[in-house]
Amino acid sequence: MATTNTLISQADIHTRIQSLAAEIERDYPAGEGIHLVAVLKGGFMFMADLVRAMSERVTMDFMAVSSYGKGTTSSGQVRVLKD
Numbered sequence: 001m002a003t004t005n006t007l008i009s010q011a012d013i014h015t016r017i018q019s020l021a022a023e024i025e026r027d028y029p030a031g032e033g034i035h036l037v038a039v040l041k042g043g044f045m046f047m048a049d050l051v052r053a054m055s056e057r058v059t060m061d062f063m064a065v066s067s068y069g070k071g072t073t074s075s076g077q078v079r080v081l082k083d
Helices: 012-027 042-050
Strands: 035-038 058-066 079-082
Touching: 012 058, 042 058, 042 079
Parallel strands: 035 058
Antiparallel strands: 058 079
């Protein structure tokens, strides 16, 4: 059975997400909406945690992109699949 080493603790990740949320909110004037866009699928979990740490003035969208096509290596060209 393989052993795993934790590089960054769950508590440290949570603290940093809280800090980022506060920093983003501070950068936008009160009363102004904040719209976040994440890349599916890799950014979904981070975006969910970040939005939960922010106020209700946040809206979000997602994009899907691909550089692999039907292959297993990147073509070097990014295609927007959903915007």
